[in-house]
Amino acid sequence: AQSVTQLGSHVSVSEGALVLLRCNYSSSVPPYLFWYVQYPNQGLQLLLKYTTGATLVKGINGFEAEFKKSETSFHLTKPSAHMSDAAEYFCAVSGANNLFFGTGTRLTVIP
Amino acid sequence: DAGVIQSPRHEVTEMGQEVTLRCKPISGHNSLFWYRQTMMRGLELLIYFNNNVPIDDSGMPEDRFSAKMPNASFSTLKIQPSEPRDSAVYFCASSTTQLGIGSDGYTFGSGTRLTVV
Numbered sequence: 152a153q154s155v156t157q158l159g160s161h162v163s164v165s166e167g168a169l170v171l172l173r174c175n176y177s178s179s180v181p182p183y184l185f186w187y188v189q190y191p192n193q194g195l196q197l198l199l200k201y202t203t204g205a206t207l208v209k210g211i212n213g214f215e216a217e218f219k220k221s222e223t224s225f226h227l228t229k230p231s232a233h234m235s236d237a238a239e240y241f242c243a244v245s246g247a248n249n250l251f252f253g254t255g256t257r258l259t260v261i262p
Numbered sequence: 263d264a265g266v267i268q269s270p271r272h273e274v275t276e277m278g279q280e281v282t283l284r285c286k287p288i289s290g291h292n293s294l295f296w297y298r299q300t301m302m303r304g305l306e307l308l309i310y311f312n313n314n315v316p317i318d319d320s321g322m323p324e325d326r327f328s329a330k331m332p333n334a335s336f337s338t339l340k341i342q343p344s345e346p347r348d349s350a351v352y353f354c355a356s357s358t359t360q361l362g363i364g365s366d367g368y369t370f371g372s373g374t375r376l377t378v379v
Contacts, residue, residue: 183363194266194353194370195305202363241305245361248317249295250368254304 153178153246155253163259170214170229172256174242177223183245184225186216187252190238198240201225212236232260268354268371275378280342283374286335287356295368296329296339297353305353311337312360344378351375 158173176182183202187195199210206218212235216227225242237260243250267286275281287294295310309319311331319329326345331337341348351373358364 183361185362185367187367192372194355194372195368196370197362197367200363200367245363248312248360249307249310250362251307252305 153182153244153251155242155244155251157240157242157253157256159256160254161257161259163261164232165261166234167231170227170232170236170258172227172240172242172258174216174225174227174253175223176225176242176244178244184216184218185243185245185250186210186214186225186227187241187243188238189241189255195241198227232258234260234262236260266354266356266369266371268352268374270374271372272375273377275344275376277345277378278343279378280340281344281348281376281378283339283352283354283376285337285339285354285371287337287354288369289335291356291358291369292334293357293360294331294337295355295357296337297355297370298350299353299373300350308339310360317360341376344376346378349376349378 154177156175185200186198188198189195201208201218209215239255239257242253269284296308298306308321309329314331329339353373355368355370357368362368
């Protein structure tokens with residue numbers, strides 16, 4: 152069975168600081184992994200995804216994530232936080248026919 | 263493309279009333295998903311369709327919930343009768359693939375915020 156665990160429902164960082172949002176997954180097959188972002192009163196938007204190939208994946212808005220099979224992790228990072236990054240972030244893993252989403256991490260950026 | 267279009271954006275209804283949520287997916291997307299988002303339970307998959315056919319409705323909470331996709335450009339989620347615990351944001355998403363591995367992944371609508379009083 153597939154599942155996703157996002158460590159930390161709330162993360163606060165100062166503007167300009169490193170952003171690190173953690174995601175661990177469980178999958179019985181080689182997974183596809185995703186990060187989505189949700190801004191207030193909007194639907195989710197794809198930030199980046201890993202399917203095959205290079206394990207370091209770059210997405211929009213300067214975010215990147217690295218697939219580490221040995222650690223079953225897919226943590227999301229950004230070197231320097233911007234105020235506009237404040238949002239909720241969801242990690243997702245592929246199942247047989249659809250995606251399983253984590254419970255989300257709300258990122259607050261402190262000026 | 264205008265993206266995934268959901269209507270209404272907000273719905274307030276009284277307990278016991280029928281509620282119908284609507285979704286127009288992106289043209290050419292053959293997978294459609296209905297999700298429910300609440301603070302307590304997060305994002306839950308209710309049902310998904312592939313080529314207008316319901317594939318898995320195991321996430322539909324009760325018989326009060328039903329979903330249809332009569333054609334490739336329209337889907338509805340109906341709750342009858344509605345209850346206060348159905349209050350949530352309901353999202354529709356569409357994709358070119360069931361797993362969202364296409365370039366845009368799943369494209370979500372802006373959601374319908376349902377309040378049942």
